[in-house]
Amino acid sequence: MKKFFTTTAVDFLGKSGFGVENLPYGSVYTNEDTVPRLVVRLGDHAIDLSSLTSIIGGLGTKAKSAVTNQPNLDALLTAGRPIWSELRNWIRQTLTDPAHTKAVVAVATNINDINMAMPFTVTDYVDFYASENHASNLGRILRPNEEPLKPNWKHLPVGYHGRASTVSVSGTPVHRPKGIRPEKEAAPSFGPSRRLDIEAELGFIVGSSAPQGEVSLAQAAENHLFGVVLFNDWSARDIQAFESVPLGPNLSKSFASTISAWVVPWDALDAARVVPPVRDESLVQYLDDSSADPYGLDISVEVYIDDQHVSTVPYSTMYWTAPQMLAHMTVNGAALSPGDFFGSGTISGSEPYQCGSLIELTLGGEEPLISRMGEKYSFLQDGQQVTLRGSAPGPRGSTIGFGECTGTIRPAT
Amino acid sequence: MKKFFTTTAVDFLGKSGFGVENLPYGSVYTNEDTVPRLVVRLGDHAIDLSSLTSIIGGLGTKAKSAVTNQPNLDALLTAGRPIWSELRNWIRQTLTDPAHTKAVVAVATNINDINMAMPFTVTDYVDFYASENHASNLGRILRPNEEPLKPNWKHLPVGYHGRASTVSVSGTPVHRPKGIRPEKEAAPSFGPSRRLDIEAELGFIVGSSAPQGEVSLAQAAENHLFGVVLFNDWSARDIQAFESVPLGPNLSKSFASTISAWVVPWDALDAARVVPPVRDESLVQYLDDSSADPYGLDISVEVYIDDQHVSTVPYSTMYWTAPQMLAHMTVNGAALSPGDFFGSGTISGSEPYQCGSLIELTLGGEEPLISRMGEKYSFLQDGQQVTLRGSAPGPRGSTIGFGECTGTIRPAT
Numbered sequence: 001m002k003k004f005f006t007t008t009a010v011d012f013l014g015k016s017g018f019g020v021e022n023l024p025y026g027s028v029y030t031n032e033d034t035v036p037r038l039v040v041r042l043g044d045h046a047i048d049l050s051s052l053t054s055i056i057g058g059l060g061t062k063a064k065s066a067v068t069n070q071p072n073l074d075a076l077l078t079a080g081r082p083i084w085s086e087l088r089n090w091i092r093q094t095l096t097d098p099a100h101t102k103a104v105v106a107v108a109t110n111i112n113d114i115n116m117a118m119p120f121t122v123t124d125y126v127d128f129y130a131s132e133n134h135a136s137n138l139g140r141i142l143r144p145n146e147e148p149l150k151p152n153w154k155h156l157p158v159g160y161h162g163r164a165s166t167v168s169v170s171g172t173p174v175h176r177p178k179g180i181r182p183e184k185e186a187a188p189s190f191g192p193s194r195r196l197d198i199e200a201e202l203g204f205i206v207g208s209s210a211p212q213g214e215v216s217l218a219q220a221a222e223n224h225l226f227g228v229v230l231f232n233d234w235s236a237r238d239i240q241a242f243e244s245v246p247l248g249p250n251l252s253k254s255f256a257s258t259i260s261a262w263v264v265p266w267d268a269l270d271a272a273r274v275v276p277p278v279r280d281e282s283l284v285q286y287l288d289d290s291s292a293d294p295y296g297l298d299i300s301v302e303v304y305i306d307d308q309h310v311s312t313v314p315y316s317t318m319y320w321t322a323p324q325m326l327a328h329m330t331v332n333g334a335a336l337s338p339g340d341f342f343g344s345g346t347i348s349g350s351e352p353y354q355c356g357s358l359i360e361l362t363l364g365g366e367e368p369l370i371s372r373m374g375e376k377y378s379f380l381q382d383g384q385q386v387t388l389r390g391s392a393p394g395p396r397g398s399t400i401g402f403g404e405c406t407g408t409i410r411p412a413t
Numbered sequence: 414m415k416k417f418f419t420t421t422a423v424d425f426l427g428k429s430g431f432g433v434e435n436l437p438y439g440s441v442y443t444n445e446d447t448v449p450r451l452v453v454r455l456g457d458h459a460i461d462l463s464s465l466t467s468i469i470g471g472l473g474t475k476a477k478s479a480v481t482n483q484p485n486l487d488a489l490l491t492a493g494r495p496i497w498s499e500l501r502n503w504i505r506q507t508l509t510d511p512a513h514t515k516a517v518v519a520v521a522t523n524i525n526d527i528n529m530a531m532p533f534t535v536t537d538y539v540d541f542y543a544s545e546n547h548a549s550n551l552g553r554i555l556r557p558n559e560e561p562l563k564p565n566w567k568h569l570p571v572g573y574h575g576r577a578s579t580v581s582v583s584g585t586p587v588h589r590p591k592g593i594r595p596e597k598e599a600a601p602s603f604g605p606s607r608r609l610d611i612e613a614e615l616g617f618i619v620g621s622s623a624p625q626g627e628v629s630l631a632q633a634a635e636n637h638l639f640g641v642v643l644f645n646d647w648s649a650r651d652i653q654a655f656e657s658v659p660l661g662p663n664l665s666k667s668f669a670s671t672i673s674a675w676v677v678p679w680d681a682l683d684a685a686r687v688v689p690p691v692r693d694e695s696l697v698q699y700l701d702d703s704s705a706d707p708y709g710l711d712i713s714v715e716v717y718i719d720d721q722h723v724s725t726v727p728y729s730t731m732y733w734t735a736p737q738m739l740a741h742m743t744v745n746g747a748a749l750s751p752g753d754f755f756g757s758g759t760i761s762g763s764e765p766y767q768c769g770s771l772i773e774l775t776l777g778g779e780e781p782l783i784s785r786m787g788e789k790y791s792f793l794q795d796g797q798q799v800t801l802r803g804s805a806p807g808p809r810g811s812t813i814g815f816g817e818c819t820g821t822i823r824p825a826t
Binding site: 123124126129150151152155156158159160161162163164165166175177178179180187188189190212213214236239242243244245246247248249250251252254255256281282284285286328329331332333334335337340413 | 536537539542563564565568569571572573574575576577578579588590591592593600601602603625626627649652655656657658659660661662663664665667668669694695697698699741742744745746747748750753826
């Protein structure tokens with residue numbers, strides 16, 4: 001591991017996606033561990049934070065206690081931005097100081113030798129619908145005789161609450177859900193979903209409390225956004241079509257959602273910030289970002305099914321930004337808690353091959369994809385493995401890697 | 414307190430709603446306490462369970478540890494039905510045995526001398542829409558040119574996930590939410606809701622895990638339903654009207670929901686069980702209760718605004734039962750956890766004065782109510798206090814009381 005601490009090696013790691021510019025957090029366990037441990041990732045190694053802070057000084061008491069003997073990010077999420085910054089700076093200094101090489105090596109484990117756990121406890125989970133392309137595509141497919149976008153869409157980030165307790169870490173298998181499906185010429189039937197889909201999204205992890213809600217755009221970005229993960233909001237389109245009017249999706253989504261295991265710090269994405277799309281409607285004050293710092297994100301997410309590349313979706317095209325979604329969630333006075341989590345909604349670019357769901361990629365199931373084995377499919381088949389991979393530009397020519405968000409479809413029970 | 418233990422006094426308590434037939438649980442604190450304590454209510458007294466079990470024997474180790482030094486019901490919810498039954502039987506025996514009078518008196522506090530805390534931690538919260546009258550009334554008001562009930566309504570209990578972290582205990586003030594409201598002849602505007610409403614519901618508290626979901630009707634009733642509370646799902650109708658298509662209500666509900674402080678045990682409601690309404694559509698197997706025990710509940714909920722009686726709503730008219738809602742929530746494989754909570758949806762009877770929301774009672778705001786001060790109002794005004802009170806028949810002519818679910822509207826911040 002000594003090679004990490006030469007300039008060339010650090011440059012190399014930066015290009016790999018997991019250099020000192022990134023430093024994502026995770027919760028890991030070896031086959032011997034009884035509880036997981038909080039780690040930070042550098043290259044292919046997971047570095048035990050509790051051990052590292054016990055060996056090397058310089059970290060304040062609060063930051064130290066937020067990582068000491070912690071199984072995951074929960075305590076750190078509560079601590080707030082000043083502690084997050086202090087910890088991140090200390091980690092970077094420690095990992096790049098050749099004097100600490102031995103200590104770091106002593107508490108590092110190759111990521112091939114560990115299992116990943118949920119990196120935080122989800123308090124509440126909201127899923128948005130922030131891609132204009134996705135919302136328009138779905139409108140055209142599901143409601144062909146109406147305007148594709150509803151009148152509210154450009155005035156506020158449309159979203160709904162989902163099931164917090166079924167958000168799982170990458171690698172967790174997904175059982176095909178059963179539910180009530182519409183039938184063309186008969187009463188609705190009960191059985192396994194026939195239209196199991198993916199939704200390629202980003203997920204945002206919130207820290208620091210706001211008991212009165214009303215978080216501004218600037219407060220969202222500065223005080224509350226802790227980290228970003230890849231997110232797959234598995235969706236049973238047939239169950240969704242039957243159940244969703246008028247209260248929105250429920251069982252079609254609540255069976256499982258998957259996040260990538262490495263939480264990329266919000267602060268690692270400074271170089272990825274871009275101006276979001278031009279706003280077609282003037283926005284009410286709490287959403288108006290015309291004079292705000294740009295909070296669009298130039299993150300690219302690739303979608304693979306059984307290692308076959310299916311699409312690449314550009315997060316930079318998202319109409320609503322993460323601070324806007326967070327400000328919206330809380331403008332009614334809803335309290336924000338550490339562990340609050342929200343998804344962006346499916347990311348879809350303007351081109352057909354840039355869509356983040358199969359219902360879009362197959363035009364509502366009408367234009368099947370073809371697997372490597374030559375089989376046609378429009379929606380997910382049992383045994384298929386879906387993997388999202390993501391990356392963003394980092395500082396000084398580096399890359400910020402998100403790792404993988406993966407799940408394999410198991411047959412209905 | 415000695416009078417509790419004469420036969421006459423116990424009969425009297427039974428008629429009061431809080432006799433030994435009920436024994437609801439709560440989490441309370443005095444002005445001196447730093448953390449709340451788990452109690453059971455008898456008459457006007459809260460009896461400290463941790464203290465009681467330390468003084469009087471006979472309770473098994475598991476049941477004892479589920480209440481010892483516990484601030485609320487969380488540990489007991491995890492323990493499961495056999496422990497719930499053991500504890501309930503032990504409490505009833507202890508409270509009715511004159512030999513224990515002194516011990517009970519020593520750990521009892523008058524409910525006027527305590528404050529109530531949230532009795533459990535909400536894991537996930539789902540709100541249903543189980544009243545045919547309410548769903549039809551809302552359909553007629555909001556979508557006058559369409560069939561009032563959507564095609565899915567009689568095939569499954571329609572519901573959606575809400576915000577778990579803003580479910581609060583009775584007495585918590587409710588700030589009028591701000592949000593984006595539709596305007597008749599102009600762009601939507603941002604400001605305090607002008608159509609703040611109530612929804613008189615019951616809430617059901619779930620215990621015992623079901624990691625694979627798929628809870629049957631019988632399992633729901635026997636293993637998982639722990640207790641019942643009154644529930645007010647405050648709703649901003651103007652925000653709801655603008656935001657809800659296509660993903661359902663979000664900000665119009667997520668600012669606050671209120672539960673009554675005393676959790677009535679599911680087992681205390683045996684005498685209240687009634688046959689639910691005739692099913693107009695044949696139900697798929699997991700919802701089919703034609704040969705199941707009857708799980709309708711004869712519970713009456715009264716709605717007061719500033720102590721003025723506004724309506725009385727009959728829970729016995731609800732189309733979908735609590736076990737059906739729970740079976741539905743999990744049929745897709747969604748895990749069930751201790752602390753899962755679901756609301757029934759607004760309870761409305763067939764008569765106009767039996768509606769559980771102001772939007773129904775005022776015919777969409779067209780027929781205002783008149784306050785004691787002679788002022789007309791269709792939706793809630795700042796300063797108004799809303800109180801739900803509920804009761805059900807108990808065994809041997811007793812009454813099962815639910816206490817109050819109350820909240821006062823504070824102006825928007």
